Amino acid sequence: MKRGRHRLQRLSAFALEAKDSQVKSPVYPGSGEFLMKLAIGTPPISYVGILDTGSDLIWTQCKPCQQCFDQPTPIFDPKKSSSFSKVSCSSKLCEALPVSSCKDGCEYLYSYGDDSSTQGVLASETFTFDKVTIPEVGFGCGEDNEGSRFSQGAGLVGLGRGPLSLVSQLGEAKFSYCLTSIDETKTSTLFIGSQVSVNSPNGGGEIKTTPLIQNPSQPSFYYLSLEGITVGDTNLPIK
DSSP states (O other), X not given: OHHHHHHHHHHHHHHHHHHHHOEEEEEEEOSSSEEEEEEETTTTEXXXXXXXXXXXXXXXXXXXXXXXXXXXSOOBOGGGOXXXXXXXXXXXXXXXXXXXXXXXXXXXXXXXXXSXXXXXXXXXXXXXXXXXXXXXXXXXXXXXXXXXXXXXXXXXXXXXXXXXXXXXXXXXXXXXXXXXXXXXXXXXXXXXXXXXXXXXXXXXXOOOOOOOEEETTEEEEEEOOOOOOEETTEEOOOO
């Protein structure tokens, strides 16, 4: 418990430091997914992860790999990073996993709606976003990973509301990104932190917003309250 509190205090301190520097990462379109750039480990090794607001776990493929898909960058080798450590089974992050077991550390199985999955050990590592370095970020070190959509990156970055997500681990309530056309090569930027704003840039037009609500049965997801649907000038009689 003391180690867990110490880790939380350290992560909170670095998160406060990161707020001043603004955590940000380039985002660009892939094949049906949006990808973000980051670096993992000490020394930092650059990777590309799929950006996902519909899940929580941050993970990448790790050596030794029992079943791994082809990825555009080398598979992460924990033995070559001085900041890698396994997360204990008694940690809050391990307890937040939907499926876990305690053998050689906190082992997990994390599945998605399309039947893809990642399986491995939950670990702690230093992550670098642009010029901001955050130590002791909990992530999945996946050694058995299945899913055709994963191959354009080296893993996935969860931005959901749950405790395993990147935004939750950083203790941030705000993040923003602009999704460029999936058919273009233009990049945008993911911002995480207190400097995120909904102000219109360069004196542009009015920005309209809508509240994001929570569903107690699916607390990790972001929901909108649908008021109605209009086709042209006609409001559809949907209840």
